[in-house]
Amino acid sequence: MEYDFREIEKKWQAWWKENQVYKTIEDPTRPKYYVLDMFPYPSGAGLHVGHPLGYIASDIYARYKRLKGFNLLHPMGFDAFGLPAEQYAIQTGQHPARTTAENIARYRHQLDRIGFSFDWSREVRTCDPSYYKWTQWIFLQLFNSWYNPVTDKAESVDSLVTLFRNGSYREVLTGNLNPGDIDWENMTEAGQQELLLRYRLAYISEATVNWCPKLGTVLANEEVKDGFSERGGYPVERKRMRQWSLRITAYAERLLTDLQEIDWPESIKEQQRNWIGRSEGALVTFQLKDLKGGIKIFTTRPDTIFGVSFMTLSPEHELVDEITTLQQKAQVDEYVMSARNRSDRERMSEVKKVTGVFTGAYAIHPFTGASLPVWIGDYVLPGYGTGAVMSVPGHDERDHAFAIEFGLPVVQVIKGPDEWDIREKSYDVKSGKCINSDFLNGLDVQDAIPAAIRKIEADGLGSGKIQYRLRDAVFGRQRYWGEPIPVFYKDHIPCAVADKDLPVVLPEVDKYLPTEDGEPPLARAKDWRYNGLFDFETTTMPGWAGSSWYYLRYMDPGNQEAFASAESLNYWRQVDLYIGGAEHATGHLLYVRFWTKFLYDRGYIPVGEPAKKLINQGMIQGMSMFCSFVRRPDTTNNTPDGVFLYDTPSPIEGDVMRIPYEFAEFENGKYFLTREKLKQLKEENILFRDVEFISGKDIASMNPVYAGRLRELRNPGRVELQYEVEKMSKSKWNVINPDSIIDKFGADCLRLYEMFLGPLELSKPWNTNGINGTANFIRKLWKLYHTTGEGSREMQWSVTDEEPSREEWKILHKTIKKVTDDIERFSFNTSVSNFMICVNELTELRCNKRAVLEPLAVLVSPYAPHIAEELWEKLGHSTSITRASFPVAREEFFVEDVFAYPISVNGKTKFNLPIALTLTRDEIEREVMLAEEVRKLLAGKTPKKVVVVPGRIVNIVV
RNA sequence: GCGCAUGUGGCGUAAUUGGCAGCCGCGCCAGACUUAGGAUCUGGUGCCGAAAGGCGUGGGGGUUCGAGUCCCUCCAUGCGCACCA
Incomplete structure (x- = not known):
């Protein structure tokens, strides 16, 4: 019989499930291997063909490793808290838990049809209280920890209290960390807690945050793109708020240096390096003239200190009010106000515009004693360094622009090329000899920097300092659908909920909106108090909380006593292969490393990095179809029903509109919209209700403006479409649903085709037309194990025990060698073509020898598990092909003489x-x-x- | 502007170490069969040329016996960062 993928795929999916073929248990006698996919956020739109790409690759690898004798952990779950479900809840009043559960069910159904070897008994959902109990527990560990700079790791706050108690904190907490003089025993409890909050890894503080009014919440830096929210694209502004944050900055150095030991794509590592943004320099204090105190600045170029001709503060700087003279006050106030009201977006779009104002105050140059005017300029960022700079217009482009704008002196202190005009352009290059620089004269920049720092330190002006761009992660969200932060307030002091009271379950609320006083939705919860007495924290955790440790929960998902047992943690250790999208470079992938390091420091897990190897799968793009149109004479709008479609690949007015991909017909390398398809489209999509084709002649009679251009237009029995490769998205009408492919071609075919499209890491457009190639391959593979009788098409099982010929052995072993090499280097596309070559060659030889066809079935099984399982059964096996061994290539069969x-x-x-x-x-x-x-x-x-x-x-x- | 990728037939791609460029598939062309199908099978298909032959891996230059692969330079596309002192 012909290969009936519908029946056979259904049969094996049911069999695998019933026999728990993919269930994993710890087995110390076998080597372990952990293959993980980034778990999906179950959106309402369901999966499109781009989503499973990475899952298919990881599934192939996992199946391969199993056949190689490894004990595989290959789980899947859902990143189920998040904004879209909550936005939907606000619109419809439906509880986000309900829509989330529905979406998960749909995802699960779609995933099941593709034939993955996930161990679903280990499924995790971040929104499940039995899961987020441990997310909250980890949060409390962060709350109860501080970062000890001497031991260079996180420790319990108890050890910090001991340091405060016995006074030895001075040796440990140096520089910025130094709290000054502490008399712990005589402090009030509130004072003690206030002090500890400055060191806890999870802490609450007044901070400038990205506030998104439209979403009603704060956002982390990586959730903001170009001044707009990543989700939804709403404007974001800066606002000072009391906020929960995680002290990821304590880990900046280790997050940076440990990148060396992990096998991750260079582009991801580079993005993380940039995001962490390490720079070496010095902190220097410039005393104020005629005033107490000084201005503390950070510079990476202490070698140019003799080139300082003024100081610049950010408008938000705390000294602004203090030092501004009476005369300048009006101007300064106005400038500060206008700077504050400008959104990030505006500030960014006006990068080139130099603005600033003089405070009237002066600072004193620490070496020359010269008076330096103190200015305010919004090119100085409040959040970086100290929010103030020493301005060296001769050697810093931004200072130069500011100096020129306001007529401030430009001093050259580094010798550049002879023809360089320092008035024209600053010389920013970090090389050359120091001039006009007293004790630095004659030194190269590279030597002058440490020399300057030595002198600054010797004179007590400041110290060398390593600065990071990385900010602490804002952790509170003024939203409903997230993990409650397990904290309550006693006399306004945040206190940890006791372990025994976890999880703090998300309470029911009447509406998913902020209260009238602007409190987060959780403030609506009735009688929601800790032990009936204390107010709970009302912000929830951000979307990335649950995903920062989920890979650990899979190791022991049912554990009630701990997030995972020591035995399972020691057995599985870390992810061996992690596959997911590159868009998580500075979000999830940084946070999961941070949490891992923290848990490692506190002795809860045995490894300090979450994943040994990471691969980013590319995006599968969609083909968007466009059709030329002209407006109907009686309308001015461009909605589909206001237009006529006409047949030309080059529209006369440049106007094109989108046509859903599934209505395009492919012929001779071109895409068309036919009359029949248009009819269907009009029935199915109300937007297209009144759309009609129009001929060139009719366009001209409709509007004489087009008369002269009639030649370009053809008679529209159908119209030709233009296309563009774009991101696959519902709004672009170019989404391909894997279900439709599976219905038509089967899951094995989908799996093979997704791999066949090209290298895993590359982005490439989906084109359904090519799928016939892999469909043919499956048919040919099936045929290899069958014969067709004389004169009939009836296929009969036909595998013999004859000894294969030398040629047949050669084909098999050559293929084993190639495919093994391909999988080992994650080159899945080439192994599919190697299968095709192999099947073509064996077909040519009419090979039906068991000794060849049996290993071939195993070889193919990671890619096309259903047909392989069926063939395996027909070959007489009673156990699953997943329990077979991957064949080993024997060179003697293919070496040539x-x-x-x-x-x-x-x-x-x-x-x-x-x-x-x-x-x-x-x-x-x-x-x-x-x-x-x-x-x-x-x-x-x-x-x-x-x-x-x-x-x-x-x-x-x- | 800075950083990181990527550029090969009409299309998706292959070439693992510097060693026959274009494997495999789509599409296309020609043919066979005919239960007339968007089925199956056979052959062909980088470009120019009737052929001999020539030209070809984004452009230009270089190293080498030999370059898709290494070096320099320019261009294009994609992604990331972007006043980070």
Whole structure:
């Protein structure tokens, strides 16, 4: 019989489920391997063909590793808290838990149809109280920990209290961390708690945050793109708020240096390096003239300190009010106000515009004693360094622009090229010799920097300092659908909920909106108090909380006593292969490393990095279809029903509109919308209700403006569509649903085709037309195990126990070798084409030998598990093919003793000459020179040189 | 502007170490069969040329007996960062 993928795929999916084929248990006798996919956020739109790409790749790898004898952990779950479900809840009043559960059910159904080998008994959902109990527990560990700079790891706050108690904190908490003089025993409890909050890894503080009024919540830096929210695209503004944050900055250095030990894509590492943004420099205090105190600045160029001609503060700087003189006050106030009201977006779009105002105050140059005017400028960022800079217009582009704008002096202190005009352009290059710089004169920049720092430290002006761009992660969200932060307030002091009271379950509320006083939705919860007495924290955790440790929960998902047992943690240790999208570079992938390091420090887990190897799968893009249109005379709008479609690939007015991909028909390399399809489209989509085709002639009679251009237009029995490759998205009408592909071609075919499209990491457009190739392959594979009777198409099972021929052995083992190499280097596309070659060659030989076809089924099984399982059963096995062993390539079956050497003259191949591979260089050369063709090609000339590479090539140079 | 990728037939791509460029598939062309199908099978298909032959991996230059692969330079596309002192 013909291969019936519908029946057979259903059969095996049910069988796998019933027999728990993919259930994993710890087995110390076997080596473990952990393959993880980034778990999906179950959106309402369901999966499109781009989503499973990475899952298919990881599934193939997992199945391969299983066949190689590894004990596989290959779980899946859902990142189920998040904004879209809550936005939907606000609109419809439906509880987000309900829509989330529905979406998960749909995802699960779609995933099941693809035939993944996930161990669903280990499924996690971040919104499940039995899961977020441990997310909250980890939060409390962060709350109860501080970062000890001496031991360079996180410790319990108890050890910090001990330091405060016995006074030895001074040796540990130096520089910025130094709290000044502490008399712990005589402090009030509130004072003590206030102090500890400055060191806890989870802490609450007044901070400038990204506030998104439209979403009603704060956002983390990586959730903001170009001044708009990543989700929804709403404007974001800066606002000072009391906020929960995580002290990820404590881990900046380790997050940076440990990148060296993990096998992750260079682009991800580079993005993380940039995001962490380490720079070495110095903190220096410039005393104020005629005022107490000074301005503390951070600079990476202490070598240019003699080039300072003014100071600049950010408008938000705390000293602004203090130092502004009476005369300047009005101007300064106005500037500060306007700077504050400008959104980030505006500030960014006006990057080139230099603005600022003089405070009237002066600082004193620490070495020359010169008076330096103190300015305010919004090019100085409040959040970086100290929010103030020493301005060196000679050697910093931004300072230069500011100095020119306001007529401030430009001093050169580094010797650049002779023709360089320092008035024209600052010399920012970090090389050259110091000039006009007192004790630094004559030193190269590279030597001057440490020399300047030494002097600054010796004179007590400041110290060397490493600065990071990385900010602490804002952790509170003024939203409903997230993990409640397990904290309550006693006399306004945040206190940890006791472990025994976890989880703090998300309470029911009447509406998912902020209260009238602008409190988060959780403030609506009735009688929601800790022990009936204390107010709970009302913000919830951000979307990335649950995903920062989920890979650990899979190791022991049912555990009630701990987030995972020591045994399972020690067995599975870390993810061996992690596959997911590159868009998480500075979000999830940084946070999961941070939480991992923290849990490692506190001794809860045995490894300090979450994933040994990471691969980013590329995006599968969609083909968006466009059709030329003209407006109906009686309308001015561009909605589909206000237009006529006409047939031309080059629209006369440049106006095109989108047509849903599934209505396009493909013919001769072009896409068309036919009359029939248009009819269907009009029925299915109300937007297209009144759309009609129009002929060129009618366009002209409708509107004489087009009359002269009629030649371009053709008669529209159908219209040609233009297309563009874009991101696959519902709004672009270019989404392909895997279900529709599976219905038509089967899951194995989808799996093969997704892999066949190209290298995993590359983005590439989906084109359903090509899928016939892999569908044919599956048919041919099936046929290989069958014969068709004389004159009939009836297929009969036909596998013999005959000994394969030498040629057949060779095909098999060559394929084993290639496919093994391909999988090992994650080159799944090439292994699919190797399968095709193998099946083509075996078909040619009419090979039906068990000794060849049985290993072939195993070889194919990671890619096309359903058909492989069916063939395996028909071959007489009663256990699953997943319990088989991956075949091993035996070289003796494919080594050749003769090689057809390409013989080239001056690097250009002329012909092939078979020569025994056992011959030496000299013997090969002799053989080649004797050949008839060579004599002809040389035409009597003597070669200058003959290059012989045994087993590869012969090149004759004349 | 800075950083990181990527550029190969009409299309998706292959070439693992510097060694026959274009494997495999789509599409296309020609043919066979005919239960007339968007089915199956056979052959062909980088470009120019009737052929011999020539030209070809984004452009230009270089190293080498030999370059898709290495180096320099320019261009294009994508992604990331972007007043980070």
